[in-house]
Amino acid sequence: MPETGTVENLILGGGEPGKYIAWELAAQGGRCVVVERALIGGSCPNIACLPSKNVIHSAKVADLLHHAAAYGLPTEPAATDMEGVRERKRAMVEGMVEIHRKKFAADGIEFLLGEGRFVAPRTVEVSLAAGGTRRIVAERIFLNLGTHAALPDVPGLADAALLTAVEVLELDRLPEHLIVLGGGYVGAEFAQAFRRFGSRVTVIEYGPQLIAREDPDVAEAVRAIFAEDGIDVILGAATKAVSGRSGDRVRLQIETPHGERTLEGSDLLVAAGRTPNTHVIGLELAGIECDARGYITVNERLETTAPGIWATGECAGSPQFTHAAFDDFRIVRDNLAGGERTTRGRLVPYCMFVDPELGRVGLSETEARSQNIDVRVVSSPMGSVLRARTLGETRGFMKALLDAHSDRILGFTMLGPNAGEVIAVVQTAMLAGLPFTGLRDAIFTHPTMAEGLNVLFANAPAPRRQGEKS
Incomplete structure (x- = not known):
């Protein structure tokens, strides 16, 4: 049986919320052990958000070359060098991993590469990648287990040497x-x-x-x-x-x-889709409950059903975005310091990085209908945005949902260039309780994509009187 050691804080999984919890607690003088299965820094800088966007940008460059003649720059057809695309991505990842190595070397942090599983309440046994095992009893445990690609139950699929996003x-x-x-x-x-x-x-x-x-x-x-x-x-x-x-x-x-x-x-x-990494790690031995899909059951403070154990990020059913996981960290951090932050009512934006980008914050029309929320809808084609015309990228549109009886913004969707940046403008207005007229009348720099918000909201229909049907 491996020797048992004790620690104040054990972080199981060194992804977005896990690594920030470790860095924060160590900076406060706490002692932390971080157990990470394989990816130093977590999935985002290694195999997910950042490398995928790196490759997508290479594809954007390929598309610009393909259409170069339309911009007055005719070129010979170019073949894609996928080894070059991969090396560009790898170089970025290696740089990000090195940054994380240095941060995990901070005083107060012991970083272990290995597989951890519960063997008793607040007790984790770690099979080290370098060989051997460690058993750790912790006063507080923070779970950041992540998810992996789901495989549909289709005959022959598992034997097809398939590709996932990794x-x-x-x-x-x-x-x-x-x-x-x-x-x-x-x-x-x-x-x-x-x-x-x-x-x-x-x-x-x-x-x-x-x-x-x-x-x-x-x-x-x-x-x-x-x-x-x-x-x-x-x-x-x-x-x-x-x-x-x-x-x-x-x-x-x-x-x-x-x-x-x-x-x-x-x-x-x-x-x-995705499946949480919560199976075969002994959560039941620690008194940690999961829902029917395998996601860890947490309350609004991200506390699990076991005292002294928190779960953050995708394994806890949080929105599957790095920025949502980072906010999970902030909730746990502030509450450990005596705060009262919760996940309730979070306004989480997101962006799909196709070209043009698709971004949304708040309600969609479909969600508004399903919740019986009365809304006014206003939309505008990207061709009405002068910046889009200068780029020659006019595919897509903007769409906003407004409360039927007031000037409150309930949701915003954009399919267009730089949508991920423009939705941040609308999100900020929503967080501040700014009526849509504030964006309608704002002086935005010309010509920018955000200027399209002037055009969009200028066409908003008038509020309806209470009881008036749409």
Whole structure:
């Protein structure tokens, strides 16, 4: 049996909230042990947000070269060097990992690479990557376990040497025909990127539209952009069986609204959601409960059902964005210091990094209807934004939801260049309780994308009287 040691703070998982909790507590003079399975700094700088956006930007450059003649700069056709794309990504990741190594070397932090699992309440046994085991009893434990790619239960899929969002970032060759199973954010981003690199791309989506959580008009606009880009999208398609191996030749038997068909490709990327990393680590031995999907049960303060143990990030069911996970850290940090912060009512924006970008904050029309919230809707095409015209990128639109009877902004969606930056402007107004007229009448720099908010809100319909129907 390994020797048992005690520590004040144990952080299981060194991703976004976990690493910040460790750094904060160590700076306050606390003693911390951080157990990380493999990725120094967590998934975001290693295999998720940052490297994927790095590769997507390379694809943007490829697209600009492809359309260079339209900008008065004719060039010879250029082939994609996927080894070069990968090396650019790797160089960024290596730099980020080194930054994290230095920060984890701070006084008060012991960083362990290894697999941790509970063997008793507030007791974790760590199988070290370098060999051997450690058993640690902690006064306080902070869980930041993350998620991994979900694999649909499809015959033959597990044996198809499939790609997930992790493996696709390491490709040193260009797939001849990339089949993407799943039309959500991850699937859509990689589908467009590899199409721009030169692959033939087919997206198979089980539901009736792409990006299921968005309004139908938004999803349809993205589908139309994909069609212009030469991406084949098959909606309402159930995958019945998979044969062959990704990287060589793979076949999918799918059932569509128009009948069954066989789809052949060279590579298969599965982007069908996420599953929490909460199984087989002994949570039940620590008195930590999970819901039916495996996410750790927490209250609004991110406290688990076991005293002295918190869960943060995706494993706790928080929105699956790094910025939401960082706010989880802030909630835990402030409450440890005597605060009263909770997850209740958080206004969490997000952006899908297709081109043009899709960003949203607050309610969608679909959500407003499902919650019986009476709203006014105002929209404006990106062609009405002069900055978009200077760029020659006028695909997409802006859309805002306003309270039916007041000037309060309830939601904002943008499909257009720099949407991720523009939604921050609207989010700030919403957080401050600023009426939409404040954005309508603001003097924004000309010509910028934010200036489009003047145009959008200038067309807002008048508030309805109480009891008046839309």
